[in-house]
Amino acid sequence: MKRNESTIIACDAPYEESRIVLFGAPYDSTTSFRPGTRFASQAIRSESFGIETYSPYQKKDMTDYRYFDSGDLELPFGDVMMALDEISSRTKEILRDGKLPFMIGGEHLVTYGAVREVVKKYPELHIIHFDAHADLREEYLGVRFSHASVLRRCHDLLGDGRIFQFGIRSGDRSELEWGEKHVCTHFFDFATLEDVVEQLKGKPVYFTLDLDVLDPSVFPGTGTPEAGGVTFMQLMEAMKKVTSLNIVGLDMNELSPVYDQSGCSTATACKILRELLLFLS
Amino acid sequence: MKRNESTIIACDAPYEESRIVLFGAPYDSTTSFRPGTRFASQAIRSESFGIETYSPYQKKDMTDYRYFDSGDLELPFGDVMMALDEISSRTKEILRDGKLPFMIGGEHLVTYGAVREVVKKYPELHIIHFDAHADLREEYLGVRFSHASVLRRCHDLLGDGRIFQFGIRSGDRSELEWGEKHVCTHFFDFATLEDVVEQLKGKPVYFTLDLDVLDPSVFPGTGTPEAGGVTFMQLMEAMKKVTSLNIVGLDMNELSPVYDQSGCSTATACKILRELLLFLS
Amino acid sequence: MKRNESTIIACDAPYEESRIVLFGAPYDSTTSFRPGTRFASQAIRSESFGIETYSPYQKKDMTDYRYFDSGDLELPFGDVMMALDEISSRTKEILRDGKLPFMIGGEHLVTYGAVREVVKKYPELHIIHFDAHADLREEYLGVRFSHASVLRRCHDLLGDGRIFQFGIRSGDRSELEWGEKHVCTHFFDFATLEDVVEQLKGKPVYFTLDLDVLDPSVFPGTGTPEAGGVTFMQLMEAMKKVTSLNIVGLDMNELSPVYDQSGCSTATACKILRELLLFLS
Amino acid sequence: MKRNESTIIACDAPYEESRIVLFGAPYDSTTSFRPGTRFASQAIRSESFGIETYSPYQKKDMTDYRYFDSGDLELPFGDVMMALDEISSRTKEILRDGKLPFMIGGEHLVTYGAVREVVKKYPELHIIHFDAHADLREEYLGVRFSHASVLRRCHDLLGDGRIFQFGIRSGDRSELEWGEKHVCTHFFDFATLEDVVEQLKGKPVYFTLDLDVLDPSVFPGTGTPEAGGVTFMQLMEAMKKVTSLNIVGLDMNELSPVYDQSGCSTATACKILRELLLFLS
Amino acid sequence: MKRNESTIIACDAPYEESRIVLFGAPYDSTTSFRPGTRFASQAIRSESFGIETYSPYQKKDMTDYRYFDSGDLELPFGDVMMALDEISSRTKEILRDGKLPFMIGGEHLVTYGAVREVVKKYPELHIIHFDAHADLREEYLGVRFSHASVLRRCHDLLGDGRIFQFGIRSGDRSELEWGEKHVCTHFFDFATLEDVVEQLKGKPVYFTLDLDVLDPSVFPGTGTPEAGGVTFMQLMEAMKKVTSLNIVGLDMNELSPVYDQSGCSTATACKILRELLLFLS
């Protein structure tokens, strides 16, 4: 008899055989408005069994590929730096073994922990960032490491012209003004994504997907819903384009399951996860 | 003084004068993921008083027609065959009296109980099936009579080329491969519906509407929400086309009111019910 | 040390310097179906701190303008006339000081309390009304002052041809027939809004926005959700047009926060409020 | 085939054979804090099928007696007087036929509509009142007919020394001071109930049970929960005593099902209803 | 790197070293009122990390003992017999290895699957049954294998005088009359438990704990809440007594996490589970 295992559906291949390695980063300590993303990875694991492994969109089946779910990090609430270190450490281990790290947040700040390892391996790293919020603040209530400043911190690592944001429809005026000079912010939708993808062909790309880029009607289960977002099919199209690039790390974050008691947001996150895994396979 | 009656709004005509007879089939015992559709018919009854009897879309009023709500069947949870027998029995009675049976599920399996009676009366029966899920499995966890296999069981009764599915966006690979050979599966939307309607002109048609064909943003109150569904207006257009056919039986199923505490899913189901009744009048 | 203040975000300018004055009318006593709009103004106040003051749509920031939130009226549940008097009284005071009254309902009946003051100052008043429901009944269950009859009561004050409704998709047949003769009802969307705006150029206009004009997928937090509504971006476009007119009073009503536990409806109402304030500045 | 009936469990005897006649008064327009009692009677009807008809406490079965559920009154929200008239009218009809009226609220104000008819038939009427709140205000926000003043209005009809309150643990200081002189307020529990019952032997008694007399742990589903209430078994004992008197009318009110999503409050209300009916049989 | 495991807290010892083996039986297909117990075992697993492994009541720590959580059975909804077979099979395996099976339901019917294996090994088996409901029906809506008849089916296996029920406060009259002759039903509380424990000293005992024996105030998260139940400390005392006997199998059932969104019921179930495991160690 074996102990109870609980992986994301079809992500139970042997580690050695898996090119993509998933892990959860259940952290939301800097969330200023409504916390809850800490419950996302566990919710995705159990709810993933409510979807099929087959995608009629791609005509591919997860069971034909190898994925490994290495479970959740145990992150200390109340100490941001220690939490980020844990994330970097897991990312490093996966990269060292020549595999692709796929992190499931958590609040958006967790991206920083992954990016700072990925950029060590790929100094030419670019970031494609889907989000409703720019996340470019220098600080928030005096705090420099925060969900609201995570892309700014990533810019500290990568420098100008390396970060491409899409779907942005909320921000403080000053951060957006800063953004105009240092990153490429594409507002509201993915109209300009194709050009960016063309431009980044062959370069190492980290893809960070804040699920609140979706319209709240499609994805109410998030801490800071912003009306006017993209549809599920728009996101699908965009993910298809992004994943045609040389993705060297990625994450999906800001699902907060408790805010959507219908379970639709979690189910949609599971479906997006499946499609991402299949696009990358 | 009379006892408390509780029908769907404007469905309180005398049985004898009514061409359409509604009944509830509050059954969800084979639901594998999240049960709750057993509460649908009762919820529709009480919430239907929150909508108007008049449709500005069709410029028709329910009060100008005769509908009869014969209440809920008392179905034994834990015995699938006994439950299906009850459904067949009520369907038979309604057909015998020359009326049109309109069943409100319940999980999708209830359709089988109705179809197996309707096909006795109309051996040429065809099925138009709106759904997010193909429901074509030979069995599910060893069980042959299940929500996940209901259209497969209907195929046992009708044979090849009689079942037309629309809106499908989820399925096991093997059931979809089987479907390619035996039924007509139209994925994602209703683009090809017009042709099928043309083709079925004059033939007896059973219409089974799994409400999860709608996008979860529109209809979160269901057990297995699938992102990427149709809009309310797309469904309206499609229902208009289908009801132009010779409908000899129909059902609406998979509303699970408890999963949408806003009540919007139930309200939307009531509105769809009203529009269906008026389209058929 | 100062007492705890709680205004809508960025609506804490001195009264004297503010051209727009907001107030809450937390009343829902005549709501026949599902009450709860009484909690709207308070919810908007606290949740407004979850949005930014800057609008990337208009490239304007609330902090550059002056708004005053004068808090909620204390309205007596159970006495409609007394409640309407309180609303009229506050409206009068704001108009007297040459400011623009912006009321946050509450059920839609509160509009009557405001309109009857505004029309005293602007006898040429016209109303632009966005709503899913016509609200034109002569009475509802014997009651003449009701959310279901509020535009009819406004018609008592303004007369024929002064009320322009948009987005209507629900009504009793008789009220819609009455409406055909006395008001201008535009069904389903804003297709004809541009013409009406052209026609009303320069005239004093009261704008009443029943948020259930939005599709329930976008705005489930309301008492009587009606499928088939407009999208957030459609509403934005329409608000932009309306606010180009000579708006002399306005309200936003029918948010019922408890029916949307995800908080998205309240967040969306806050965003709409911000955009309206900026359009009017 | 018969139309769908929906009575409280085992309350479907013929009217003529029933000594106890139930009816719902789904009204909550004067509720100042959190509305929702309008949904109580309907919830009790459907949830009553989750309890047994047999009481192991009394060793009696509802099926051995005759009860009639005459359904809900259709009460106009927004017009208190009209609503009270409807209640009085139904009460009168039941009394006229020599039966015992048992009303299910609704907010507590509905009691007034019943009492004013009962007192016409029984001028010696006394009231036993279980409640957390004294409900003795002369007015509330300027309104004299309100849930907060209902026992004061009953005092207008009955005069001093006829009203006996138990379980009271909340009130405005002035109403409690008034109460000291005009009614018999027993605070916190039923310690003194036995004496009062002794005193009222043989006299006609109206029993009004505000379910919030129960501790919120037992009964969270109510608009104004007050910690420190009685237990279920304490209430059972007290009901047993009260029902040994000459009860000529009664009601049970202030269940607000939406505030207890576990359904326990509604289930408990159903059980109390069963026990009351059996005590009275 | 290892795959994600998810056991109940401190139940991750090697199988070989563990005397107590837990497994989940997530089945609720015969639940007639409100389903949801299928989610119990998974909820207990994740929420168990919210409690401590140390019991201040027993001054013992789970980490000093060996427990093994073998995960959930995959049970086919819609086929009762197949589901019971799976349960029996797992029970048999655990018994064969000389270990103590501890099943987490699921609806109460699952007990039958376990008991029929345990009685094979211990023909002298007795059952101690804590529950609000007698569960002694011969059939329910024509179905013999149902949550409402589970102890009756156990009686089929064990015969008269072997089943001792405590806390019962709900039942159909006829089943209770039957129970008087064939089982030992102790109503309402545990007053007589001590005597029964004395009587059963040394005999093999199966302990089935339906958590709805608790008062709904303590445990609202269950399908059929019954007011008037026992307190947490009363249950603790009773469990201490029962576990002093020769327990050869046990289960805990009828937690339905979705009905208690506060999470208290699940947390309480976890605490009861911890105490039971420690009492048995």
Add this chain to the structure above:
Amino acid sequence: MKRNESTIIACDAPYEESRIVLFGAPYDSTTSFRPGTRFASQAIRSESFGIETYSPYQKKDMTDYRYFDSGDLELPFGDVMMALDEISSRTKEILRDGKLPFMIGGEHLVTYGAVREVVKKYPELHIIHFDAHADLREEYLGVRFSHASVLRRCHDLLGDGRIFQFGIRSGDRSELEWGEKHVCTHFFDFATLEDVVEQLKGKPVYFTLDLDVLDPSVFPGTGTPEAGGVTFMQLMEAMKKVTSLNIVGLDMNELSPVYDQSGCSTATACKILRELLLFLS
């Protein structure tokens, strides 16, 4: 016209005239299990208007005394030390003006911020601590400043024998062993409180009330509910005793309103707050 103010009911006296000054500390960043206490102070403010200002327990009315609600601190999520500094700073200001600080948490860690100021003014400070959890860990997941270690950190400031805990029913074995040597832990209830109160007569006492000392049936709205707690009336008696001491600072924490959608927990917190304020007046 004045800006919208929102104080706790009857806490709107001028600062100068108030002996007790309340403030909110909406912080929950170190909460390891379920966050949400950040919403407590705001919820208490708005819900406090649902209770009366008069206490029938004490026969005193809040309107006869002077209380000042200075609003919420703006605390930076993600930086514990900065947040604690803000709390200390507000506490210092209140103490400097000779007033009694009454903080409303927030998670329990906020107590540290207050205590470290209070002990500067009152070096002889003792703490009376009501809680389900001992909160005595040296660290939690490597973090020393955490809700799980707050009393340990207070011990760093006060030393042995100064902290008296009551109601404790959960803890890690090692922290409880540590506690035996350094603090006075009274398990489960208040049986020994009277002696402690006797012992502390005249000494300066800080009172920290973690509301989860209450049984979850009474107070489900908290992050880490622990069955087996005290009743509301037991807490009332205990508060009466504690407040007879020389209280020089106090707080009430760990209400997490979102986990109790019935609102009862928040209402109960408001009532406890009223009683505390009146006991202290």
